[in-house]
Amino acid sequence: MSEYFPTIGLEIHAELKTRTKMFCDTKNDPNETRPNVNICPICTAQPGTLPVINREAVKHVLKVGVACGSELADYSEFDRKNYFYPDIPKGYQISQYKYPLVSGGSLNEVALTRIHLEEDTASSQHFDDYSLVDFNRAGVPLMELVTEPVMHDAVTAGHFARELQLLLRYLGASEANMEKGQMRLEANVSVMKLGLNQSSGLVGRTPQGGVLGTKVEVKNINSFRALEKAIEYEIKRQSEELESGGVIVQETRGWDDVKNKTFSQRKKESSHDYRYFPEPDLPKLKLSEVEEFSVENLYKTLPELPSQKRERYQRDYGIKLEDIESYVTNLDLANFFESVAEILKDKDKVKLASNYITSDLVGHLVALPLSENEEYKLPSHEHFAKLIEMIARGDLSSRGGKDVLAIMHKEGGDPEVIAKDKGLIQKHDEGELTKIVDKVINENDKVWQDFKSGKEASLQFLIGQGMKLSKGSANPNLLKKILLDKLV
Numbered sequence: 001m002s003e004y005f006p007t008i009g010l011e012i013h014a015e016l017k018t019r020t021k022m023f024c025d026t027k028n029d030p031n032e033t034r035p036n037v038n039i040c041p042i043c044t045a046q047p048g049t050l051p052v053i054n055r056e057a058v059k060h061v062l063k064v065g066v067a068c069g070s071e072l073a074d075y076s077e078f079d080r081k082n083y084f085y086p087d088i089p090k091g092y093q094i095s096q097y098k099y100p101l102v103s104g105g106s107l108n109e110v111a112l113t114r115i116h117l118e119e120d121t122a123s124s125q126h127f128d129d130y131s132l133v134d135f136n137r138a139g140v141p142l143m144e145l146v147t148e149p150v151m152h153d154a155v156t157a158g159h160f161a162r163e164l165q166l167l168l169r170y171l172g173a174s175e176a177n178m179e180k181g182q183m184r185l186e187a188n189v190s191v192m193k194l195g196l197n198q199s200s201g202l203v204g205r206t207p208q209g210g211v212l213g214t215k216v217e218v219k220n221i222n223s224f225r226a227l228e229k230a231i232e233y234e235i236k237r238q239s240e241e242l243e244s245g246g247v248i249v250q251e252t253r254g255w256d257d258v259k260n261k262t263f264s265q266r267k268k269e270s271s272h273d274y275r276y277f278p279e280p281d282l283p284k285l286k287l288s289e290v291e292e293f294s295v296e297n298l299y300k301t302l303p304e305l306p307s308q309k310r311e312r313y314q315r316d317y318g319i320k321l322e323d324i325e326s327y328v329t330n331l332d333l334a335n336f337f338e339s340v341a342e343i344l345k346d347k348d349k350v351k352l353a354s355n356y357i358t359s360d361l362v363g364h365l366v367a368l369p370l371s372e373n374e375e376y377k378l379p380s381h382e383h384f385a386k387l388i389e390m391i392a393r394g395d396l397s398s399r400g401g402k403d404v405l406a407i408m409h410k411e412g413g414d415p416e417v418i419a420k421d422k423g424l425i426q427k428h429d430e431g432e433l434t435k436i437v438d439k440v441i442n443e444n445d446k447v448w449q450d451f452k453s454g455k456e457a458s459l460q461f462l463i464g465q466g467m468k469l470s471k472g473s474a475n476p477n478l479l480k481k482i483l484l485d486k487l488v
Contacts, residue, residue: 004191004239007212008157008231009113009149011186012164014174015120015140016060022119022141023051023094023282030180035134043119043139045089050281053078057141058285059293060173061101061117064143066298067167067305068112070105074288078117078279086133087122094119095144097276101287108163110156111148118142123181137181143174149188149212154231158224161185166306166329178223185221189234190214193242213238214248218262220255230255234262309334318347319354326358332378333357339381344388353388360402364409379408387415394475397467400424426475433466433474437482440465452487459483 018028024042032038042049065072079097095118102115122138124131145164151157165183168174176183190213218234221227238248253262287293304312306328313324327334337357341350361378387408391401396419403424404415419425440462441448451458459480466479 003194004235004242005194006152006189006191006231006235007149008151008153009188009215010145010147010151010157010160011188011217012145012161013120013184013186014143014145014164014168014176015137015182016057016143017172017174018054018056018060018141020054021139022054022057022117023139026139028140029136030140030175030177030182032136035132035136037136039135039138043089044135045091051094051279053282053285054141057117058101059298060141060171061115061143062287062293063171063298063302064145064167064173065102065105065115066295067171067302068102068105068107068115070102070112070115072287072293072295072298073099073101073103074286075099076101076285076287078282079276080279081118082275083273085121086131087124087138089122089135089138093121094279094282107167108160110160111150113146113148115143115145118144149190149215154228154235157187157231158228161224161227163306170303170306172303181222185224185227187218187221187227187231187234188215189218189231189238190216190248191235191238191242213242214250216248216250217252218255219252219265220257222257226255226257229260230262233260237262317341317350317354319351323354323358326362333362336378336381336384340385340388343382343385346392349388349392352392353385356388356391356401356405357384360405361409364406379405379412383408383413383415390415390419394477395419395425397424397426397476400426423473426473433470433478434482436466436469436474437462437479437486439469441486451483 015030020026021028021038021043024040026040026043027038029038042051062072064070076096076099078094080092081095081097082092084091096116100114100116103113105112120137120140120142122133122135124133147160151160165176165178168176168183174182192213216234216238218230221230234253241248249267251267252265254265255262291297309328310324313319313327314321327337337354340353340357344350344353361384365378384405387396387401387404390396391398396404396415400419403422404418407413407418407422408415444462444465447458447461451462462483463476463479466474466483467476
């Protein structure tokens with residue numbers, strides 16, 4: 001097969017975290033399970049009602065723009081996007097077309113086209129011979145972010161979407177929970193045969209100077225892994241179609257998570273199909289006249305961003321990159337680690353603490369099933385820091401440290417008290433350990449002779465026997481020293 005060059009852009013919708021909906025005072029509650037509870041005459045499009053812009057939703061979008069280094073609009077307005085579907089009670093959606101709130105910028109080294117604000121639709125449930133519509137979601141503030149078509153593989157697209165979810169959560173703009181539909185992904189995918197030129201009739205150019213292929217939009221993507229699989233499938237499908245002499249049709253396709261393939265839904269609409277025109281019932285926005293919407297004031301409200309946290313952790317703690325990513329994606333774990341690091345201060349001890357947190361402690365957390373409203377139960381950071389100090393001093397072996405941590409996580413308590421109660425404090429008395437070594441040598445004479453003959457692997461066996469005789473309480477480094485001294 002010839003080589004084909006893929007180009008990918010993303011369109012991502014995220015429901016914003018606000019007290020009320022986008023254009024009315026109805027509660028915005030993504031956890032409401034009863035249908036048609038959070039509704040009012042405005043979000044169900046009763047005649048004679050007028051929308052009012054949600055200030056907090058506008059601020060959320062502008063903060064995302066500032067975090068991405070984007071350009072904030074001075075002038076903006078809302079538009080009517082006209083189309084009929086049962087989940088659009090007005091027969092049109094209030095969105096933004098020509099004047100988005102945010103333009104340009106980048107995230108995770110991916111260039112952004114725009115970020116705009118609109119209202120969400122109602123949600124539908126389809127059965128064999130009928131459908132039901134729940135208007136709780138109708139009118140919820142919805143942010144749409146569009147990237148430039150600058151990605152060329154599924155992994156890069158997946159990394160971008162994950163980073164956006166992190167950013168939204170850090171900013172408090174959205175929970176971006178994929179399972180609840182609070183973040184929805186769409187991928188625009190095209191491929192071009194390397195070496196094509198303008199005579200092909202295709203439009204656009206890649207950075208390498210070739211032309212871009214026909215764009216296909218893939219919807220119904222409900223997870224990051226599904227996004228990557230959908231893009232990989234579509235690249236393969238389009239490449240095979242072109243290789244066989246076929247033509248790619250500009251269309252909207254869905255993703256089937258069971259069959260792991262895309263399927264045709266409808267011909268791709270163009271902007272003129274929606275007959276956009278300015279929303280006459282909402283005022284135009286002159287954002288520069290709102291002091292809290294200035295870049296300077298918005299910047300002051302930003303928390304430490306994921307990229308900044310990564311840089312600080314690497315600079316201040318020097319821990320492993322995979323450990324850093326664990327903390328960046330789990331703020332509770334990050335706060336726990338920083339509290340422990342503040343007590344320990346020593347970089348080597350902090351690194352040791354991080355190893356135990358991201359492997360052993362996380363392992364205990366994952367092993368405990370939690371209900372939806374439960375939170376991870378972390379041990380006291382003071383006790384955890386004390387445990388690390390004991391391991392660093394050699395009072396506890398690595399195995400002993402793991403055993404004490406398991407008890408701390410399950411029952412709580414002071415690690416020193418637990419270690420003494422379980423007989424896990426390592427023995428440092430050289431005289432006592434020499435007696436154990438003598439017994440090991442007497443009971444394993446052949447292994448001892450092998451060691452004396454230069455078989456280094458025998459040393460580990462002898463140390464293991466010493467640990468066994470001491471019930472794990474001997475300091476293995478001291479056992480090793482005594483065994484080596486006996487060679488002289």
